[in-house]
Amino acid sequence: MTPPTDNFALRLYVAGQTPKAARAFANLRRICDEHLAGRYSIEVIDLIENPALGRGDQILALPTLVRRLPTPIKKIIGDLSNTERVLVGLDLRPRRAGV
Amino acid sequence: MSTKKPAHSELAKAPTGISGLDDITYGGLPQGRPTLVSGGPGSGKTLLGVSFLVEGAQRYDEPGVLLTFEENVDELAQDVRSLGYDLHKLCEEKKLLVDYIHVDRAEIEETGEYDLEGLFVRLDHAIQQIGAKRVMLDTIETLFGGLKDTGILRAELRRLFRWLRDRKMTTIVTAERGEQQFTRQGLEEYISDAVISLDHRVHEQISTRRIRVVKYRGSTHGTNEYPFLIDRGGITVLPVTSLLLEHEATSERVPSGLPALDEMLGGKGFYRASTVLMSGTAGTGKTTLAAHFVAAACARGEKCLYFLFEESPQQMLRNMRSAGVDLQPWVDKGLLQFHADRPSRHGLETHLLEMHHTVEVFEPDVVVMDPVTNLLAVGTSSDVRSMLTRVIDFLKTRGITAMFTSLTTPTQTVEHTETMISSLMDTWILVTAETSGTRRKRNLFVLKSRGMPHSDDVREFRFTSRGISLLPLGKAPARKRRRTQ
Numbered sequence: 001m002t003p004p005t006d007n008f009a010l011r012l013y014v015a016g017q018t019p020k021a022a023r024a025f026a027n028l029r030r031i032c033d034e035h036l037a038g039r040y041s042i043e044v045i046d047l048i049e050n051p052a053l054g055r056g057d058q059i060l061a062l063p064t065l066v067r068r069l070p071t072p073i074k075k076i077i078g079d080l081s082n083t084e085r086v087l088v089g090l091d092l093r094p095r096r097a098g099v
Numbered sequence: 100m101s102t103k104k105p106a107h108s109e110l111a112k113a114p115t116g117i118s119g120l121d122d123i124t125y126g127g128l129p130q131g132r133p134t135l136v137s138g139g140p141g142s143g144k145t146l147l148g149v150s151f152l153v154e155g156a157q158r159y160d161e162p163g164v165l166l167t168f169e170e171n172v173d174e175l176a177q178d179v180r181s182l183g184y185d186l187h188k189l190c191e192e193k194k195l196l197v198d199y200i201h202v203d204r205a206e207i208e209e210t211g212e213y214d215l216e217g218l219f220v221r222l223d224h225a226i227q228q229i230g231a232k233r234v235m236l237d238t239i240e241t242l243f244g245g246l247k248d249t250g251i252l253r254a255e256l257r258r259l260f261r262w263l264r265d266r267k268m269t270t271i272v273t274a275e276r277g278e279q280q281f282t283r284q285g286l287e288e289y290i291s292d293a294v295i296s297l298d299h300r301v302h303e304q305i306s307t308r309r310i311r312v313v314k315y316r317g318s319t320h321g322t323n324e325y326p327f328l329i330d331r332g333g334i335t336v337l338p339v340t341s342l343l344l345e346h347e348a349t350s351e352r353v354p355s356g357l358p359a360l361d362e363m364l365g366g367k368g369f370y371r372a373s374t375v376l377m378s379g380t381a382g383t384g385k386t387t388l389a390a391h392f393v394a395a396a397c398a399r400g401e402k403c404l405y406f407l408f409e410e411s412p413q414q415m416l417r418n419m420r421s422a423g424v425d426l427q428p429w430v431d432k433g434l435l436q437f438h439a440d441r442p443s444r445h446g447l448e449t450h451l452l453e454m455h456h457t458v459e460v461f462e463p464d465v466v467v468m469d470p471v472t473n474l475l476a477v478g479t480s481s482d483v484r485s486m487l488t489r490v491i492d493f494l495k496t497r498g499i500t501a502m503f504t505s506l507t508t509p510t511q512t513v514e515h516t517e518t519m520i521s522s523l524m525d526t527w528i529l530v531t532a533e534t535s536g537t538r539r540k541r542n543l544f545v546l547k548s549r550g551m552p553h554s555d556d557v558r559e560f561r562f563t564s565r566g567i568s569l570l571p572l573g574k575a576p577a578r579k580r581r582r583t584q
Contacts, residue, residue, distance in 0.1 A: 015216040024211075047217060051224035058201050059217040061246065077246075078211035089208030 008032070008040040008090070009069035013059045015047045020079050024063040027080035035092055065089075110317045113161070113233070113269040116154025117147070119336030123321035124312055128293060131267035133260050135290040137274045137281040138297030143308060143329055144273040145169075146179065147297065148235040150334050151271055153184045155233045156194035161269075163233035164225045165197045166218075168241035172197040182333045193229045198222075202245030209247055215255040219262060226266065234263060234270040240284050253284075260289050281313070292316050298324070307448045310336055326448035337451060337489060348372075348550075353465075353500050356391030359569035360528075363545050363554035369526055370550065372498045374491055376521060378505035379530030383541055384560070385504040386415070387567055388530070389467050390424040392502055397429035401464035404457060405437045408473040412437035423566040436461055447478045447486045454490060458497070466494055471503040471520070480519040491523055525549045543569075 012028060014021035025044065032040045047054050047062070057066050057075075067074040067090055076089035087093040112126035121127050128134045128151070138144045152163035167175060175197065176186040189195035198221060225231065239256065246252050263270050272290055274282035281287045287294055294313040301307075310327045312320040327336040352367035361368040369375055375392075377385045393403045407415055412430075415437070419426055429435035438457050442450070458466065468490075474483050487503075494501045505520070521527055526548040532541050544557040559570045 013217065015220055020212055020214070027211075047220040051220050054217050054221050054224075055198065059221070060200060060202060060215060060242075061213045061218075062216040062220075063213060064217065073206065074208070075206055076208040076210055078209050078213040081211035085208055085210035089210065 007069060008036050008067065009043075010040060011043045011045060011057065011066040011068055013045050013047060013054065013057070013062060013064045013066065015062050021063055023079040023081065024065070027083070027086070028065060031080065031083055031086055035087065067091075112318075113155070114159060115151045116158050117150050117334045117336060118332075119325070119327070120310070120334070123310075123325060123336065124293075124315060125319060128269055128271070129315070129318070130269050131264065132292040133263055133268075133270040133272050133290045134293040134295060135272050135274060135281065135287055136295045136297065137276050137287075139276050139299060142276075142297040142299045143327070143334070144297055145175075145237050146182065146329055147295075147334060148237055148271040148273055149175065149179050149184065149186075150182065152195060152233055152235055153179070153186075153189065154333075155269075156189055161232035162194045162196075162229040163235065164222065164229070164231045165195065165235045165237065166222060166225070166239075167197060167199050167237045168202065169238055171199040181331065182329070183331060184333075196225045196229050196231070198225050202242060204245050204247075207245065213248075213251065215252075215259070218255075219259065226268070232267075232269060234268045235273070236270065237273045238275060239272060240274050240282060240286065243284050256286070257289050307446050309448075326452065328452045335452070335455075337448075337455060349498070354395050355388075356393070356395030357388070357567060357569065359558070360388075360543075363556065363558065364526070364548055365551035365553055367551075369500060369548075371500050372495050373500060373525035373549075374495075374523060375500070375502040375526045375528065376505055376524040377502060377528050377530060378507055379543075380507055380532060383530040383532045384562065384567060385506070385530055386469055387419065387422045387424060387562070388528070388543075389469055389502050389504055390419045390422070390426060391566055393435060393465060393467060394424055394426060394429065396465045396500075397426075397432070397434040401434070402461065403429070403435045403465040403467065404461050404463035405435065406454065406466070406468045407437055407439040408442050408468070408470060411439050422562055423564050436463070442473045442476050445477070447474065447482055450474065450477070451486050451489060455493060458494070458499070462497075463499060465500050465502070467502045467504075469504045470506045472506045484519045484523070487520055487523055 010028070012025060014024065028042060032042065045053050047059065061077040063077070063079060065076040065080060074089055074091065076086055080086050088095050111130035112124070112128065113130040114121050114127035136144050136147055149165070152165055155161040155163050170178070172186065172190070179186060186195060186197065190197060226234070242252055243249060272286065274286050277283040281294055281296060293315045296311045296313050298309045300309065308327050308329065309324040311324045312322065325336050327334055349371050351371040352369065353371050354361050354368040355364065377388050379385050393405060396403050416426055416430070426435055445453070471487070474486070478486070491501065527546040528543055529546050530541065530543045532539055540559060541561070542557050542559050545553045556572060558572070560567050561570065
């Protein structure tokens with residue numbers, strides 16, 4: 001069994017069922033399945049339904065992906081279309097110069 | 100379009116509640132629209148915006164949302180406590196909602212398309228929670244430091260201001276002044292309804308805050324730079340009244356303190372709430388004449404505020420006592436208050452503000468400034484004139500009679516010296532001294548006195564043990580000629 005520290009608790013903030021939100025979710029699922037198979041959880045928060053939840057994670061831009069665990073908290077904004085950058089943002093790949 | 104008269108335009112305005120600002124904007128900020136407040140660091144942008152929200156919540160029943168990108172609610176509350184504002188209490192009462200948005204570029208990765216819908220959702224939620232009518236964004240340009248895609252950011256800000264207009268939010272958007280423009284990121288391009296510029300200048304070690312309404316679409320506004328003060332009473336913009344000449348002209352008269360002088364002034368003395376200039380060379384008795392006026396006012400139970408720009412109160416009291424006018428009893432009774440200050444200690448604007456405050460606190464019936472010419476040491480003639488205009492407007496609106504003494508130098512022709520300020524004066528009395536044989540002979544005459552018949556006589560006067568005494572007119576037939584101005 002994977003130790004809990006290796007688990008990725010991810011939150012995807014969106015506002016309604018927009019094409020951008022759908023793209024972000026699809027991209028996220030694909031990246032997680034490829035790189036974090038079996039050790040991730042995704043929670044989707046729709047701020048239209050729960051506007052108050054945006055305050056806690058300081059959400060401004062949408063979509064925003066928040067890596068709650070492992071700490072420290074990381075944020076990736078956008079539709080997650082650039083896999084390379086998402087991996088860097090999640091600390092799954094070292095940041096390279098020029099990225 | 101004339102900016103001298105208030106326009107009774109259809110444009111709805113939201114009063115800021117900031118003393119003076121609503122006067123220069125003829126009613127406040129454009130209601131339901133954004134106003135840009137631009138200024139350098141420490142110019143008072145945040146305090147102005149917070150005052151607008153707090154006054155709105157407390158006085159106009161318009162709750163407000165403060166979206167802050169720079170300070171959290173505790174820090175802000177700390178900053179404005181000195182102005183007498185209790186942000187926490189207003190938040191508890193749901194009259195104010197502070198949402199602190201912290202953007203840290205280091206912890207944000209950007210990938211692909213995004214928008215700022217999260218900001219809109221939060222703002223919308225905040226507005227709905229308290230039924231807000233006012234919004235402040237402080238300082239939204241911070242976002243340019245937090246997000247890399249300025250293209251998206253600009254498009255979203257444009258959308259945000261449109262969104263705020265659609266929701267009819269009266270909004271203050273603060274921004275740091277840029278090199279060539281009012282904001283670093285050119286926000287004025289998106290907010291064209293009203294632009295207010297704040298400034299904090301230090302000139303010759305004298306610091307002055309100034310405010311200017313740069314632009315106000317669809318409304319007239321005062322276009323000058325006005326000084327403003329931030330203190331325990333909040334923000335005060337001066338002048339409060341200089342745009343209007345609306346003070347009532349009373350026909351009530353106030354005696355000069357010398358019956359013989361009253362006789363020269365249509366038999367009754369000055370008009371209440373008028374301005375009197377006493378000018379003359381050194382040692383002619385200007386201050387003594389002022390002291391007579393003050394003593395008479397105090398004897399009627401009126402309150403007098405005496406600004407000294409040359410002597411200390413003790414020195415002045417001693418000199419007057421020796422001249423036969425004892426003012427000490429009136430000081431003891433609390434009817435006479437001195438305010439002594441070296442003109443060079445502050446800039447003119449600060450003097451103006453201090454006078455303003457002292458007058459508001461003491462509420463005098465009579466104000467004396469002695470000698471007003473000393474203010475020339477701190478400013479040019481036109482600066483002094485402009486400042487006096489505002490002082491006089493302020494005093495007149497409050498029904499205060501004002502006397503100014505003016506020191507002229509013997510080399511100058513008397514009437515030339517005060518050309519700058521004399522037009523502001525309703526009554527002008529000249530005091531002269533000449534050497535006649537072994538004696539110095541002092542004369543006074545009324546050069547002008549608006550709205551009353553006055554004497555054209557030149558009257559000799561002497562200092563007696565009981566102050567100044569006008570000598571009866573000589574044997575020569577008294578000139579009866581009188582005129583009305």
